[in-house]
Amino acid sequence: MKRWLGFVVICMVALTGLGVQAGEIPVGIYGTLTGTDTDVNGMSYGPKDCLTYINEKAGGIMGHKYVPVLLDGKNQIPEEVKVFKRLVDVDKVVVVNGWSTGGTKALRDQINTLVKVPFQAQSLSKDVLDPVQYPFIYLIGPTYEDQVIIAMNWAKQKGAKTFAFIHADIEYGRAPCRNAIEQKIPEKLGLKVLGDIEYPGASPDLTPQLLRIKEMNPDYIYIQDSVNNCVKVLRDAAKVGVPASKFIGNNYDFSHIIPETLAKDGEGFKAIQINADWGENIPMMKEIEEYGKKHEIAKKDTYFMKGWVQGKVIHEVISRVLKKSGGKLPEISQFRLMVRDEWEQLSNFDTGGGTPLLTYKDHQGHTQARILEIKNGKYGSISDWIKTH
C-alpha cells in the first residue's frame, strides 16, 4: 500500500510545474511524428515554426509569447485522445492543431461540448466539417470529397468516360470515394465508375490491385491516399503497364518525392494542390526563408507550407482576440470561446500567398484547388484554381 501511495505522489509531483505561466499563450499541436503518414508531417512542424518565428520577429503578440507544444499522436486514435487531453488539461492550450479524421471524430464531444477548445484539423474529411454540430472545428481547405469532384470534373473536361478509385482499406481512403459513388457524382457528370479498388495500407506490393486496374482500363484513376502509398501505386502501375498519366492524386500526393523516386515512371501523374508549394515566389516564403536562416526546417515541402498557413491563422485569430481584450489574456475557457468566435468572423484573410484568401464563416478556409502534372520531373499547373462550391 505504501508503494502505491508513493507512486501516486511521484506521478503528481512529476506533473506539477508543467502548466502555463502568465504572459504565455500555449498552442497545442499534434501530428504523426513517428506513426504512419509521416511523409506529410511537415504540416505539424509548420505551425510550431510559424509561431516561433512570430515570437522572435515581433516578440509574440502584445507582450505575450506563444508556447507551441508539439506532440506525437502517431496517427492512432488512443494516442491522439491522450495527447489532446494533455494539451487541454496540462498545457492549458488556447487552440489545438489536430491531425486525423478518426482522432477528430473520437474527440468531437470533447472538442465541442466538454472542453470547448478551437480545433484546426489536418483532416479534410467532410464528416468533421459542420459549423452547427461541430462549432469548434475548422478546416483549411477543400474536403477530400470536394477534391474527388474537382478531379472528376477535370477528367470529364478532358473527354473521359470511365473512372476508377484506388485507396487503402482505411477510413481516409474508403470514405471519400464511397461518398462520391453514393452521391452519384460520377453519374451526374456522365462518368462511369469501373471499380473501387482497395489495398491493405501497409502492403509493400500492390501489383494484384494494379493488374485489376489494367483489366478495367479506365480513362482516369483517382488515388485517395498519401505520398508513400501513392509511390507504391505508381511504381506497380508502371510494372504492369498502366501509365502514370492516368492517375490523379489528392492534395496529400503533391510531393516532390514522387518524381524523385519514380523518375520516368512518375511522368504525367497529376495531383491536387490546395496550398502553395515550397519555394514559390510569395511573401509567405520570405518569412520562412528568414526563419530558416536561424533554424533548421524539418520538412521543406508543401505540407510545411500548409502548416505555416495554419500557424498564421492561429496568430491572426489570437491577435484579434487580444486587441478586443486590450492586450489582457482572458481566463482560459473564455479565451477559447473568444478565439472560436473570432475565427468564425475571419474573412478574406491574406496568408501571404500560402493559400487563396481564407474565410471561415462555414468553418472551411477556402474551397479552391488546382491540378498539377509532373512533366520532366517537375510539377506544373495544368488547370486554373477551381472553386468547388
Place this chain on the structure above:
Amino acid sequence: MEPSNRRGWPYYLLFLAVFILFPFSLFQYTKYILFLVNMTAIGVIGALGLNILTGYTGLISLGQAAFMGVGAYTVAILGTKVGLPMWINLPAAGIITTLVGIIVGTPSLRLKGFYLAMSTLAAEFLLEYVFKNWESMTQGVQGLFITPPRVFGIHINNDRVFYFLSVSLAVLGVIGARNLFRTNVGRAFIAIRDRDIAAELIGINVFKYKLVSFAISSFYAGVAGGLWCYYMTIINPEAFQLSISIDYVAMIIVGGMGTLFGSVYGAIFVVLLPEAIQRLMEVLQPVLHMEYTFAAFKQIVFGVIIVIFLVFEPKGLSEIFSRLGNRISNRKGKEAIQDGSLPGSRNTKG
C-alpha cells in the same frame, strides 16, 4: 475471520479511501491524470486476461487485441443497433468474446508454443478482416460511434465518472483472478503450464482446461474492449491491430508472467513509461537540441529500457517488488529481534 484477514482490514479501508478520494484530490491536470489511470485500468483487465492464458496456462497468444475488438464491437453494436444499456452490454461483450475465444482456442488441442502463437495470429488477422468488411454490422473502416452510457441515471461522459467504473472493474478483475488460482481450475492451468503430459497423467483434462483458460482470458479481453469502446466512444478496426497485442505481451513480460500483480505493474509500466520519457525529454530538450528527432528518439529510449529490463530482470517487475518486500520484511525482522519485540526474543537482548 482469520487473524491475517483482520490485520489486512486497515489496508483495505485505506485503499478504499484512496480510491474514492483520489479523483477529487487532484488539484490540477485532473482529466489528463484520470485518462492515464483509466487507460491503465483497461490495460490491467486486458493484461490479466492474457496472463491467465500465457502466464498461468503457458499458451502464447498474439490475438489479445482482436479479442478486445470483439468486446468493443459487441458493446457498440448492442448499444447503437439494439439500444441495450451498459449493464447488459459489458457482460455480453465478455460472453461473446468468450465464445470467440473458445473457437480460436480449439487448435490448442494439437498446437503449442510458437505454433499456437501463429494460430492466434491468424485469428487476429481474421477478426481484423471481419471488423473491416462486415460493414452492415461494424460500419467497416468508418467505425461505430457510441454515445457515453448512463448507469442508474449517472452519465458516464467524463474521466472522473469513468474512473470509478474502470478502476472498480480492474479491482474486481484482480480479485476474480486471485480466487481463480485458489480453485482446482486455476491449479489445473498451472499444472498444464508446468508440464502438460504430467498434468494429463494425474487426471487433468488438458484440452478442456486449455479451452477454459482461453474462455476466461477472452472474457477479460472482451470486458476490457467493451470499456475501451465506452471510453473512446469510437471504434474502428485500426484500434485493434497486432501492435496492440504486442503491447499486451510486453505488459505481462515486463510485469511478470504468471503473477497477478505482474499484470498490474506491466499495464502501469507500458502506459506510463512513454509519458515519463516524454516528460524527461521535454526537460532535457534545451540541452539535447533534438527538436525533430525527439519523437523517434523517445521510441528508441522506450525500446532500450524494455530490453535492459528484460536482460537484468526477466522475471518482471513483480519479482523486483517481491524481492524489495522481502528485504524490508527481513530488515524489520532483524530489527525486531534486536529490539526484542518479537515473541520469545526478549531474552536475546539480555
